[in-house]
Amino acid sequence: MNAPLKRTEPCPTPQPLSLVPKKGNRLYELAYEATNQCIQCGYCLPACPTYESMGKESASPRGRINLVKMAAEGKIDISKHLAEPIDLCLGCRACETACPVSVPYGHILESAKEVIADEQTNQNDKLKKLILKQVFPYPKRMRMLGNLTWVYQKSGLKTIVKKTKLLHKISEPMAQFESVLPEIESPVKRAKLGTIIPAKGVKKARVAFFTGCISDALLNRTNRLTIELLTLVGCEVIIPKSQNCCGALHAHQGMTENARELAKQNIAAFEETKADYYINNAGGCGALLKEYDHLLEKEEEWAERAKNFSHASKDISEVLVEFGPLPFQKEWDGVITYQDSCHLRNVQGVHREPRKLLQSIPGARFVELPGSDSCCASGGIYNLLHFEESMKILDRKMEHVEKTNATTVVTTNPGCLLQMRVGIERQGCSSQVQGVHLVDVLADACGIS
Amino acid sequence: MEAAIVKKIEQIVSANRIMTGLEDLYSYSYDASFGEYLPELAVQPENAHEISQIMKLANKYKIPVYPRGSATSLSGGPLPVEGGIVLDMTRMNNKLIIDRENLLAIVSPGITTGEIHRKAEEVGLFYPPDPSSSKISTIGGNLLENSSGPKGLKYGTTKEYVIGLEVVTPEGEIVRTGGKTVKNVTGYDLTRLIVGSEGTLAIVTEATLRLIPKPKAQKTLLATFSRLVDSGYAITKILSSGILPAAMELMDNPCIRAVENFSPCGLPIDAEALIIIEVDGHPLAIQEEIEKCEELCWQVGATSVRTAKTDQERDDIWKARRMVSPAITQMGPTKISEDATVPRSQIPAMMEKLNHIRKKYDLNLVVFGHAGDGNLHPNIITDKRNIEEMKRVENAVSEIFEAAISLGGTLSGEHGIGTLKAPYMEMELGEAGLDLMKKVKEAWDPHHILNPGKIFPKAGQTKVVLV
Numbered sequence: 001m002n003a004p005l006k007r008t009e010p011c012p013t014p015q016p017l018s019l020v021p022k023k024g025n026r027l028y029e030l031a032y033e034a035t036n037q038c039i040q041c042g043y044c045l046p047a048c049p050t051y052e053s054m055g056k057e058s059a060s061p062r063g064r065i066n067l068v069k070m071a072a073e074g075k076i077d078i079s080k081h082l083a084e085p086i087d088l089c090l091g092c093r094a095c096e097t098a099c100p101v102s103v104p105y106g107h108i109l110e111s112a113k114e115v116i117a118d119e120q121t122n123q124n125d126k127l128k129k130l131i132l133k134q135v136f137p138y139p140k141r142m143r144m145l146g147n148l149t150w151v152y153q154k155s156g157l158k159t160i161v162k163k164t165k166l167l168h169k170i171s172e173p174m175a176q177f178e179s180v181l182p183e184i185e186s187p188v189k190r191a192k193l194g195t196i197i198p199a200k201g202v203k204k205a206r207v208a209f210f211t212g213c214i215s216d217a218l219l220n221r222t223n224r225l226t227i228e229l230l231t232l233v234g235c236e237v238i239i240p241k242s243q244n245c246c247g248a249l250h251a252h253q254g255m256t257e258n259a260r261e262l263a264k265q266n267i268a269a270f271e272e273t274k275a276d277y278y279i280n281n282a283g284g285c286g287a288l289l290k291e292y293d294h295l296l297e298k299e300e301e302w303a304e305r306a307k308n309f310s311h312a313s314k315d316i317s318e319v320l321v322e323f324g325p326l327p328f329q330k331e332w333d334g335v336i337t338y339q340d341s342c343h344l345r346n347v348q349g350v351h352r353e354p355r356k357l358l359q360s361i362p363g364a365r366f367v368e369l370p371g372s373d374s375c376c377a378s379g380g381i382y383n384l385l386h387f388e389e390s391m392k393i394l395d396r397k398m399e400h401v402e403k404t405n406a407t408t409v410v411t412t413n414p415g416c417l418l419q420m421r422v423g424i425e426r427q428g429c430s431s432q433v434q435g436v437h438l439v440d441v442l443a444d445a446c447g448i449s
Numbered sequence: 450m451e452a453a454i455v456k457k458i459e460q461i462v463s464a465n466r467i468m469t470g471l472e473d474l475y476s477y478s479y480d481a482s483f484g485e486y487l488p489e490l491a492v493q494p495e496n497a498h499e500i501s502q503i504m505k506l507a508n509k510y511k512i513p514v515y516p517r518g519s520a521t522s523l524s525g526g527p528l529p530v531e532g533g534i535v536l537d538m539t540r541m542n543n544k545l546i547i548d549r550e551n552l553l554a555i556v557s558p559g560i561t562t563g564e565i566h567r568k569a570e571e572v573g574l575f576y577p578p579d580p581s582s583s584k585i586s587t588i589g590g591n592l593l594e595n596s597s598g599p600k601g602l603k604y605g606t607t608k609e610y611v612i613g614l615e616v617v618t619p620e621g622e623i624v625r626t627g628g629k630t631v632k633n634v635t636g637y638d639l640t641r642l643i644v645g646s647e648g649t650l651a652i653v654t655e656a657t658l659r660l661i662p663k664p665k666a667q668k669t670l671l672a673t674f675s676r677l678v679d680s681g682y683a684i685t686k687i688l689s690s691g692i693l694p695a696a697m698e699l700m701d702n703p704c705i706r707a708v709e710n711f712s713p714c715g716l717p718i719d720a721e722a723l724i725i726i727e728v729d730g731h732p733l734a735i736q737e738e739i740e741k742c743e744e745l746c747w748q749v750g751a752t753s754v755r756t757a758k759t760d761q762e763r764d765d766i767w768k769a770r771r772m773v774s775p776a777i778t779q780m781g782p783t784k785i786s787e788d789a790t791v792p793r794s795q796i797p798a799m800m801e802k803l804n805h806i807r808k809k810y811d812l813n814l815v816v817f818g819h820a821g822d823g824n825l826h827p828n829i830i831t832d833k834r835n836i837e838e839m840k841r842v843e844n845a846v847s848e849i850f851e852a853a854i855s856l857g858g859t860l861s862g863e864h865g866i867g868t869l870k871a872p873y874m875e876m877e878l879g880e881a882g883l884d885l886m887k888k889v890k891e892a893w894d895p896h897h898i899l900n901p902g903k904i905f906p907k908a909g910q911t912k913v914v915l916v
Contacts, residue, residue: 036782036834041481041774042521042585046561055540056468056493057476057520070475081472101778 026118028072030111035069037103038062044095044105049375050088053393058085061095061105068112079119086112088389090382091252092342092375106347107294110251117254132255136213136245137262143187146217150184173387180421180435185221194241197231204234204323208275210266210289210313212282213245214414225443226281226316232446233323237279240269246280248288251295252380263292264302267309278309281316281439283341283348283413284380289313290348315344316439317353317412324357329447331363334407336441338366339397339420341413342375354412354438361445367404371397376411378419390419391426398423401433409435450489450534454510458492458534461502466493466540477535480520480527481582483785483833483869483915488515488529493540497615497623497654500536504652504899505621507534513901516652518559518590521582523786524867526594526647530902538589541654547572551629553612554658558589565658575663577604580863581774589653594865595645599696602821603729604661606863608644613657616643619650619894629657642889647865648900650893664729667695668739669763670756672746673720677701680722681797682749684820687726688793690745692738695729697821698770701800703807704777704815711776714769720752722800724820725770773817780813780830785842785915789853790862793823802852803827810845812838824862839916846913850876869913871906 044061045051051060058067064085071082089109096105117129135141152158161167167175191197191211207230215223230237243266247259266289270278280286288295290313296306320326336358345351351373359366377383377393401409401423409424411417414437421435443449450469458467468474468491477491494500507514513533520527529535542559547568554565554576562576563584569576579598580586586596592614597606613627627633627640643651674680684697700708700723705716716723724746728738739756746754757763778784791799800816803825807814818825827849831838850860850873860870860877875883887905890897 037778039481039778039782039784040479040520041582042519043582045519045585056473056537058473060476063476066479067472067475076471076475081470081475085472100775102775 025072025074027068027078027111027115030115031068031108032072034104034108034111035065035072037101038065038069039101040066041100043100044098047094047098047374049090049092049094049377049393050389053389053396054088059088064089064112065103065105065108068108071112078115082112083116083120086116088386090342090375090377090379092379093346094342094374097346106291110254110256113252113254114256115254128253129255132250132253133258136249137258139193139213139216139244142213142217142245143190146184146220147187149181149218150187153181153184173384176422176425177384177418180418180425182219182221182417182421184218185224187220189224190216190220191224191227191239193239193243195239197227197237197239199234199236200231202234203236205236205276205319206238206274207235207277207279207319208238208240208270208273210243210246210270210278210280210285211239212280212285212414215282219414219417219437222281222437222439225448226279226439228448229316229320229326229439229443229446230279232327233320235319235323238273238275240273242269244269246285246288248284249380251288256295259288260295260299263295263306267292267302267305270309270312271305276312277319278313279316279319280313281412281437283315283344284415286313286315287343287347315348315350315353315412317357318350320442321353321356325360326357326442326446328360328362328445330445332361332445333363335365335367335405336361336408336410337369337401337404337406338372338410339369339376339401339416340372341411341416344412345373354410357438357442358410361441364445367406369404369406370400376416376419376423378413378415380415383419383422394419394423395426398427402427402429407433408441409433410438410441411435412438450512454506454512455490457506458490458503461506462492462494462499466495468492477517477520477529477537480517480522480525482523482525482528482867484525484528484530486528486530487532488535489532491535491537493537495540497617500617500652500654501621501623503534503536504617504619507898508620508896511896511898513898515900516589516593516648518587519561519582519585521586522590522594522865522867523788524594524647524861524865525869526590526865526867526900526903528868528902530868533898536652538587538652541589544655547574547660549574552660553629554660556588556656556658558592558653558656559587562586562588562591569660570663573663574660576610576658576660578607578610588656588658592644592653592656593646593648595863597863599698599727599819601824601863602697602819603693603695608641610659611640611644611656612659614640614643614653615655616651616653619896619899623654624651627657631659645865647867647903649890649903650899652899664695666732666735667727667729667763668735668756669725669727669766670739670742670746670754671723671725671766671769672751672754673717673723674750675719675721675752676750677721677800678797679750680724680820681800683724683746683751684796685794686745686749687742688821690741692728692741694726694738694742694821696725696727697819698725699723699796699816699818699820699825700770700773701816703813704773704817707776707780707815708769708772711779712772714765714772716769717753723769725766770817773815777813777815777828777830781832783831783833785829785831785846786864787827787829787846787849788818788824788862788864789827789849789858789860790822790824791853791856791858793821795856795858796820796823796825799825799852799856799858802856803849806845806848806852809848810841812841812845814845819862822862823858833915836916843913843915847873866904868903871904872910872912874904874906
């Protein structure tokens with residue numbers, strides 16, 4: 001080929017700014033102002049787990065904010081260009097802690113998800129939305145799911161499935177997660193909604209417990225232990241009757257309206273309890289509970305109530321530190337390390353308390369996990385939707401875990417917990433290393449089983 | 450870009466490192482400065498050989514190529530202003546060797562400067578250049594822009610630490626310059642020519658950096674002044690007293706007020722200026738030096754002097770400086786950050802001129818910077834969607850450049866010329882001076898394909914255009 005090739009496309013020139021922003025573009029209304037706060041300094045890049053694993057600008061916070069801006073300006077297409085980069089974001093929000101100018105990334109992300117969700121109509125997406133709408137907001141259906149899982153685990157069906165590798169044939173991600181699901185406790189031990197459990201010893205506070213939909217179904221033992229720890233430090237615990245799923249999964253999938261409805265139900269349910277604090281034990285749920293004020297800021301009759309709700313919401317570790325110390329009963333054996341829940345750390349700002357509690361366990365050797373502030377790539381259901389990308393980040397994290405020589409890996413959120421257990425399994429060291437919730441470790445050290 | 454060319458590039462670089470989607474192209478259309486330019490292709494090379502082949506191809510078909518690190522540039526260095534190919538260099542990050550015997554670091558261009566700091570310090574060594582973005586910015590970008598930060602005062606800028614390079618020329622040749630010796634006078638010093646060339650002469654594929662022993666300790670003080678001119682005296686007095694601080698940072702009153710408003714650090718909001726002084730070295734020596742600095746500040750009329758007693762207090766002092774950027778961006782979404790530099794004796798005169806410009810154009814103009822070396826950062830906070838105000842910004846920026854040059858200073862101390870300052874090159878260099886630089890560029894890059902549109906003004910261009 002000797003004939004010189006000509007550059008056919010003219011060099012694109014920047015469009016005059018005044019022509020660009022379009023009114024009526026929903027993304028423009030929701031997030032354009034916020035995207036303009038970004039000064040594109042790039043300080044967020046090293047904080048972003050997907051930028052590290054994928055190594056390109058469109059997988060970075062700065063890149064994603066710019067793409068939302070471009071879509072709001074009508075320069076790129078929402079489904080064709082914006083959807084994938086946004087979908088590949090873990091939503092860990094570590095970028096917000098690195099941002100020198102406080103760009104509200106969480107808000108930009110959820111606005112983008114909302115607009116993308118409106119445009120997407122494929123089958124997978126419909127199914128996802130159907131499940132989110134028809135299962136999670138119904139505590140009875142969630143409990144039924146938990147009970148079925150309990151039956152599955154106890155009846156021997158699990159053994160058969162495992163032997164035949166049935167799940168591996170259907171879906172590898174599903175198989176990996178099934179194998180690390182903690183043993184579900186008998187449904188009869190589940191605390192009844194509406195009950196009040198008295199404080200042990202002097203009553204210091206009245207707290208209301210947020211069970212969480214997934215935790216209530218699948219981590220019911222951790223929930224029971226949470227309540228016991230609370231009573232041990234002098235809290236009277238009430239379990240509000242008409243509480244519901246927090247709505248975080250909905251918000252993260254762009255179903256903001258559904259999230260708002262759930263928020264209102266929860267606010268009403270918890271207000272009735274007249275409790276001093278509303279306690280949760282799941283970093284992801286807690287983050288949204290603490291952001292109900294943002295979620296409902298534009299609804300006049302709810303804004304103030306949402307603010308009070310957010311203010312009263314606390315992570316279990318915060319109140320255990322406030323009302324502790326815990327009455328530990330036994331010496332701990334082995335090294336403990338801790339993987340932050342991103343939403344607990346980056347959104348709720350809680351990272352000292354879990355460490356303080358773990359360090360206070362008699363005999364425990366606490367070793368800080370390098371990169372513990374970086375996401376494990378659980379990301380709600382990110383690990384199911386983007387299994388390979390997620391495992392790439394997780395496997396790297398597990399190399400750090402191995403270096404700590406930890407025999408106990410602690411987290412504070414159901415999603416992170418399952419993810420870390422998958423990580424341990426993938427490393428092939430599940431016989432020596434356990435992945436547990438903070439509450440499980442503390443309860444164990446207090447002699448509660 | 451024509452499919453046939455993309456095909457040829459696919460034969461050089463694997464397809465997963467070639468990006469053509471609009472979402473990726475827009476992701477390489479900006480940096481931390483001003484402007485948005487869409488490339489036609491973004492490629493992530495992994496070694497010098499790949500870059501060499503890309504350059505040969507680009508040279509044959511006259512396609513513009515732009516090397517890009519982490520795009521933290523404040524002057525438009527990596528912007529693809531004439532379309533073409535962006536080379537995302539961040540994947541070239543596999544080499545970081547610390548040679549303790551020769552006090553050297555040998556690095557790939559995609560390694561971040563912060564990573565070099567960390568690795569050197571692990572073995573008691575020190576790579577001094579410290580642009581504020583060092584945790585993010587790549588060493589390749591730092592070299593090509595000759596970046597620096599507060600420590601430039603005592604330790605010099607990036608160019609003082611680069612002794613050898615491997616580069617790919619615009620015509621695709623892989624060339625080594627300099628070497629591993631600190632002394633080297635063999636032929637022209639191409640290393641120094643390439644460092645600071647803003648990616649217009651060659652693409653760095655490996656660098657050999659000089660390291661020095663890490664100073665043992667630091668002492669830091671913060672002094673406030675009710676008159677700006679007194680802070681200027683404090684700086685010149687200290688520097689002429691035989692003390693060379695590691696950093697001397699200045700903040701003006703609008704800056705102080707912005708910080709106090711955003712994140713209170715206990716700064717007096719009526720102070721016209723404050724300076725932060727840090728000395729480093731042997732603990733006994735710096736104790737004496739910091740006491741001398743305190744004394745000199747009081748002598749010239751400081752209203753308060755606070756020396757950090759603990760690491761926490763030292764951190765608190767630096768927090769005031771770190772908060773400047775976030776604090777000032779609260780005033781508006783667009784930040785035009787300049788780095789006009791004057792001889793240090795002219796700092797008070799420059800501050801006066803800046804004050805005048807602020808009033809004349811009625812703008813949010815704050816000034817901070819590395820006062821010890823005359824490198825000020827006048828920042829204009831505005832909103833690029835406000836066309837009327839942007840016109841005033843254009844005029845103010847022009848006047849800032851004129852002010853610096855009239856005082857014997859320079860357009861840019863550390864950010865680079867890039868796109869925005871190009872129109873003023875002749876003002877500083879004169880016609881013959883600029884012409885000499887053009888001849889160098891012509892000789893290296895006869896087809897003007899490597900990072901075109903930077904440094905040199907377009908015909909008839911004499912003023913910055915923002916809207």
